[in-house]
Amino acid sequence: MQPEAEVYLKSVKAFCPGITDDELALFASKFSFKVLNKKELFLESGKVQKHLGFVVKGLLRSSFVDPEGNEITVGFYSEGDYATHYPAFIARQPSKYSIQCLEPTTFICLSFDDLQWIYRQSPTFERYGRLIAEEILKRQQARIESFIFQTAEERYLDFIKHRPTLFNRISLSHLCSFLGIERQTLTRIRQHLARK
Structure with missing residues (x-):
């Protein structure tokens, strides 16, 4: 088995410790590998996502273009994450987001049909799918609430606390866009923190 597959199956086992080796082998029989270069798109806005x-x-970045043309x-999404616009993937609807590689990226992919087939094979797989969906939902909710309840500095x-390994892998413009702040604001925040 390829090392990439081992990494993935280990993460599945971490979510579902009770999963058997036979179930893991069944799971592995359905996935495929994909390698994309920096700047290539994993998902294009307006298209239906083919694979999870x-x-x-x-490393990848998810983005959309606002009415003024700003990205x-x-x-x-980095190692151990699922690159997906999950609600659109599950509903088989065109995504409003693009997902682009910021670095050369290796994926393990599962098609929608294969995922549904896997769910039908065992309650363990259904449980895994539910746990992953809950994790994605928690992250999305945390992001929404960060704009409601937190200051830009918070x-x-x-971000630094929860994604420390990403900080040196992304551009400041992408970070500012993600945090919803201007470049000057980020500079002020960093100067303020340096003085503390």
């Missing part, structure tokens, strides 16, 4: 992509290695960053500190 587990990031084995690399707004809404998320980052959002910045939260």
Whole structure:
């Protein structure tokens, strides 16, 4: 088995410790590998997402273009994350977001049909799917609430705390867009924190 597959199956087992080796082998029989270069799109806005992509290695950014033509960053996906606009993927609807590689990226992919087939094979797989969906929902909710309840500085500190390995892998413009702040505001926040 390829090392990438081992990484993925280990993450599945971490979510569902009771999963058997036979079930894991069945799971592995359905997934495929995909490698994209920096700047290539995993998902294009307006298209239906074909595959759920587990990031084995690399980094991606999810974004949309606002009515003024500005590209707004809404998320980052790195090792161990699923690159997806999940509600649109499940509903088989065109996504409003694009997901682009910021680094060369290796994925393990599962098509929608294969995912549904896997769910039908065992309650363990259904449980895994539910746990992943809950994790994605929690992240989305946390992002929404960060704009309601946190200051820009708190959002910045939260990002550093929860995604410390990403900080040196993304551009400041992408970070500012994700935090919903101007470049000058980020500079002021960092100067203020440096003085503390």
